Amino acid sequence: MCNHNRKKDCFEYVDSQLPRVPLELVVNGEKVYELIDPTMTLLDFLRNNLKLFGTKEGCGEGECGACTVIMNNKTVNSCLVLAVEAQEADILTIEGLSKGGELSILQQEFIKHDALQCGFCTPGMLMSARALLDRNPDPTVEKIKEGISGNFCRCTGYQSVIDAVLSAAKREREELR
Amino acid sequence: MLSKFAYYKPESLEEALSYLEKNPRTRILAGGTDIMLLLRRNVEICEHLLNIKGIPEANTMSYTPNEGLFIGAAITVNEICEDVGIRKRYPSLSGAADNLASYQIRNRATVVGNICNASPGADLAAPLLVYDAKVHIASTEGNRIVEINEFFAGVKKTVLKENEIVTGVFIPDVELGDNSVYLRKSRIKGHDLCNVGLALRLTPEKRLLMAIAAVSTTPLRLTELEKSVEGKEITPELADWIVEEIKKYMNPRPNSVRSSAEYRYHIAGVLIKRGLKKLLEKEAN
DSSP states (O other): OOTTTTOTTOOSOOOOOOOOEEEEEEETTEEEEEEEOTTOBHHHIIIIISOOTTSOOSSSSSSSOTTEEEETTEEEEGGGSBGGGGTTOEEEOGGGTSBTTBOOHHHHHHHHTTOOSSOSSHHHHHHHHHHHHHHOSSOOHHHHHHHTTTOOOSSSOSHHHHHHHHHHHHHHHHHOO | OOSOOEEEOOSSHHHHHHHHHHOSSEEEESSOTTHHHHHHTTSOOOSEEEEOTTOTGGGOEEEETTTEEEEETTOBHHHHHHOHHHHHHOHHHHHHHHTSSOHHHHHHOBHHHHHHTTOTTOTTHHHHHHTTOEEEEEETTEEEEEEGGGTEEETTEESOOTTOEEEEEEEEOOOTTOEEEEEEEESSSSSOOEEEEEEEEEOTTOOEEEEEESSSSSOEEOHHHHHHHTTOOOOHHHHHHHHHHGGGTOOOOTTOSSOOHHHHHHHHHHHHHHHHHHHHHHHHO
């Protein structure tokens, strides 16, 4: 057992040594089947088991949104979802946004508008923005603010993020029609 | 995750209830936005985690005219936000749902989970209180219905027994012309717990109903205060009177991290005035 065990803010994943349970799901379009620890979070599963390190752990408590992924077309904080809850789910992470080595329009616009500095919140921010544009291809500034309300950024001050999403929405409407 | 627990996701209510009966120290998992934190911080050590999202009853949301609205235990807060019927009939419920935490949290968090967690500042409690919601509870011994006003027993405590599951919450139907508002004050606009949450409802017969959250050990329905204003016209003078009177029912923590008790007393008054004004404006339209 890890001796961090009683520490409140231990970010280290500890194997509970409980019997493994089967988990079957689709991650970024690919079928995944693994036997996992039932106490593992979806975030730990994506990072530790699938080595998808794009999804970040910030607070681990659903406050910051750095771990946001899209589960069955809805954004979730993957730190608050058990991996077993994602049974048969369809998961999209930041790694699934680009196609054939080319960045998606949304990603391109984030770069163009300097919508990131340190980049730690960016994967989560992009997933929230992706889900928003999927349900609303022409969002107002208010709707964008609501859509990214669960994603904290401590560098950019959000304005450039909002600009990037507005611009990506416009391009997507024109180019992907 | 550090706690060790067995995980079980039943497909029927019967299976869930018998699992709960057989396994003491089972915690129920719906949205998970509260329980996951407790498990992570080791505040809560549970041996069994029972996921109720596979139960058909819990996934039901149905409105029956003249009867009311049933919200199953697995219905998420965002499902409430998106429902136009609820926004029309129970505006304060939609208002509170809109303001609960962040978009991602609302995608997971459930209405029933919000009241079962029994936080004194539960956003959805105040609107459910002014609509006299009924909590539907099931166990292997049978079903029972508890008035929401008798459901909360203290900070993070409810009248639920260890072998019971809340299957959903029922809100009686409203008549045409019924109106309500939800107002809250938090440190920041956006993802934050509220300092004060207030639901006001005005029935077509001009009965004023009031409930307030985050100012005592449980969310409060202000029944006595309602009685003392019954039949009176809502005027600025009456509003001033309520602002003073409501303080008698409040018992805010003096050492909260979010605000001082004095601030909560003050802001409750501000919200009362704003809320009454909003209700009257809505009525005029």
